Amino acid sequence: MSSVLSQNSDTIWLHKAIELAKRAEEAGEVPVGAVVVLENEIIGSGWNQPISRCDPTAHAEIIALRDAAQNMGNYRLPNTTLYVTLEPCAMCVGAMLHARISRLVFGAYDPKTGAVTSVFSFLDADHLNHRIIYQGGILAAESGVLLANFFKKKR
16 A cells, blocks of 8 residues: 555656656756655755756756755755656766665656666666665656657757
8 A cells, every 4th residue: 555655646746847847848948857855845846957057967856956955954865755757867866876865756768868777777786885766657658748749849
């Protein structure tokens, strides 16, 4: 039963991330959104902003982690879950490891730069001193449609 409850809350939080992804799209950015959740409360949020910020590190996950760290007054974010609409890249996975998040839930898989399972499997490396539990494919179709439509309009 707790697995069902977890799945229900996962979809709730991913829907929040999808709302943020739509903000990115409205700004002409790749539609990716992310939220950091602790004890059933959003403590950090972000959406892709590398173009508007002229910052190659301004991915949704990085912005959400920075927001959460500021709100918590600590760069470590233990016992948190990061929800993001797209499988994170290598940079974002590295930031999650440094932040010590406990869990990652993502929507669409990224066959070009995904660093959780699609291209790399960084979180499964045996030599890491921190483990992040992860689950992908939650609301993948909904997240994927946002991305597909965005890139279709760009072409």
